[in-house]
Structure formats: structure tokens, C-alpha cells
Amino acid sequence: MIPLSHWLIFTTGLFAVGIYGAATRRSVIGIFIALELIFLAATVNLVAFSRTTSLSAETGQIFAFFILLTGLASAAAGTAILISVFHIRKTTDSDELQLLKW
Amino acid sequence: MGMNGSEISKIAGYLFMALCLLGALGAVVLPRLRHAAFSLAAALASAGILSFFLHAGFVGILQLLYAAGFTAILLYLLRSTEDKNEGVSLSYKVLTLLGAGLFSALAVKVFQKTPWVMQSNTEGFSFGSLFGNYFFPFTLFLFLALAVFTGIKTISKQDA
Numbered sequence: 001m002i003p004l005s006h007w008l009i010f011t012t013g014l015f016a017v018g019i020y021g022a023a024t025r026r027s028v029i030g031i032f033i034a035l036e037l038i039f040l041a042a043t044v045n046l047v048a049f050s051r052t053t054s055l056s057a058e059t060g061q062i063f064a065f066f067i068l069l070t071g072l073a074s075a076a077a078g079t080a081i082l083i084s085v086f087h088i089r090k091t092t093d094s095d096e097l098q099l100l101k102w
Numbered sequence: 103m104g105m106n107g108s109e110i111s112k113i114a115g116y117l118f119m120a121l122c123l124l125g126a127l128g129a130v131v132l133p134r135l136r137h138a139a140f141s142l143a144a145a146l147a148s149a150g151i152l153s154f155f156l157h158a159g160f161v162g163i164l165q166l167l168y169a170a171g172f173t174a175i176l177l178y179l180l181r182s183t184e185d186k187n188e189g190v191s192l193s194y195k196v197l198t199l200l201g202a203g204l205f206s207a208l209a210v211k212v213f214q215k216t217p218w219v220m221q222s223n224t225e226g227f228s229f230g231s232l233f234g235n236y237f238f239p240f241t242l243f244l245f246l247a248l249a250v251f252t253g254i255k256t257i258s259k260q261d262a
Binding site: 001002005006008009010012013014016017018019020021023024025027029030032033034036037040043044047048050051060061062064065066068069070071072073074075076077079080081082083084086091092 | 138139153165201202254
């Protein structure tokens with residue numbers, strides 16, 4: 001069995017890659033992809049913790065299930081918002097999308 | 103001198119971890135967003151397979167379905183909007199890489215110092231618990247999902 005510390009190092013790497021992507025991408029879709037990696041790190045972490053520590057296995061898997069479903073709902077909502085914004089602004093560049101400024 | 107099943111499983115686990123990290127790196131580094139989307143799909147699918155190594159088959163299957171669904175949504179989004187090449191200054195990339203590396207080193211140090219309570223757990227997932235111990239968060243999630251889908255319908259019906 002792979003030890004917990006190795007799972008944690010792996011998910012930290014995944015999380016760091018996600019942070020790097022969210023900070024360097026300019027397109028909102030690119031940022032969206034990077035955020036998905038952060039979600040993924042959290043999901044794997046929950047399952048690994050529930051398998052290897054005294055925490056009930058069910059708890060970790062149920063919360064992983066909630067994270068996955070929330071991620072899919074946010075993907076659908078993000079798609080609708082982005083397509084709507086693209087119709088108005090004709091771009092997905094985060095530097096040019098300043099809709100909250102007035 | 104052959105390897106036993108446990109060792110083979112461990113090596114396969116590390117291989118899928120490496121594949122997942124490679125996919126994740128591709129998702130943030132590849133300049134073309136379409137390629138990044140496929141790379142993300144590889145990372146998500148590898149993480150799904152990794153769940154099987156943790157005896158979480160249900161989450162694994164869900165993760166694989168999620169990989170397919172999310173990639174389809176991303177490709178539709180890229181088709182509907184724009185798939186452009188991204189360019190960010192090298193100094194900014196180096197700075198962010200340093201920050202992410204520093205964070206990882208700090209987190210690994212914390213993991214090593216923390217006395218985790220270890221106990222191998224082989225308990226499985228049961229749908230019944232969604233209607234038992236976890237009934238409240240499950241109901242809350244369903245209402246949240248309903249609100250999200252109503253919002254999506256409203257947004258997509260708006261005229262540009």
C-alpha cells in the first residue's frame with residue numbers, strides 16, 4: 001500500500017500546478033482548467049485520508065462525491081456565463097473582462 | 103526473483119501518479135487550450151484510476167465519467183468561444199513557479215512533522231448513508247444544484 005505521506009506529496013504537487021496555472025493563464029477557460037486541478041487535488045486527498053487514517057472511509061468518499069458533483073455544476077454554470085460574456089465582449093481574456101468595474 | 107502482487111500494485115500506483123502530474127503540467131503549460139483540455143482529461147482519468155488503488159471504486163468510476171463529461175463541456179466551450187495561444191512573460195512564469203515550489207516544500211515539511219493517526223480502512227461506500235448520516239448535506243447539495251441549473255437556464259436564455 002502506498003503510504004499516506006506519498007499521497008499527500010502527490011496532491012500537494014497537483015495543487016501547486018493548479019495554483020501556477022491559475023496565476024499564469026490569461027484566458028478564463030485556462031484559469032477554469034487550472035481550478036479543476038485544485039478540485040482534483042482536494043478529491044484525491046479526501047479519499048486518501050479516509051483510506052489510511054482512522055477517519056471513516058465512507059466520510060471521505062461522500063465528500064469526494066460532493067466535490068465532484070459541485071465541480072460539474074460549476075463547469076456547467078461557468079460555460080453558460082462564459083458563452084454569454086463572449087457574446088457581449090467577443091473575448092475570453094481575463095485582462096479585458098472587467099464587467100464588475102464601472 | 104519475481105515481484106509479488108502488492109509490489110506491482112504499488113509501482114502501478116506511482117506510475118499513475120506520475121501520469122496524473124504530467125497531465126496536470128500539460129494542462130497549465132500547453133499554449134493551445136484545446137491541447138490543455140485533453141491533457142486535463144488525462145490527469146482526471148489517471149486520478150480516477152488512482153481511486154481504485156485506494157479501494158474507492160465508486161469515486162473512481164465517478165471520476166472517469168467526470169473526466170469524459172468535463173472534457174466534452176470544455177471542447178464545446180472552446181468551439182463556442184475562442185481557442186487561442188497564450189503568451190505570458192517569462193519572469194512572471196519563473197516567479198509563479200518559485201512561489202508554487204516554495205509552497206510545496208513547506209507543505210511537505212508540515213506533512214513529515216504531523217503525527218497522523220494511521221489505520222488501514224477498507225470500509226466501502228454505500229448509497230444508504232446519503233439518506234442516513236449525510237441526509238442534510240445531500241439535500242442541501244440537491245437544492246444548490248437545482249439553483250445552479252435554474253441559473254444556467256436563465257443566463258443562456260438572455261439575449262446578447
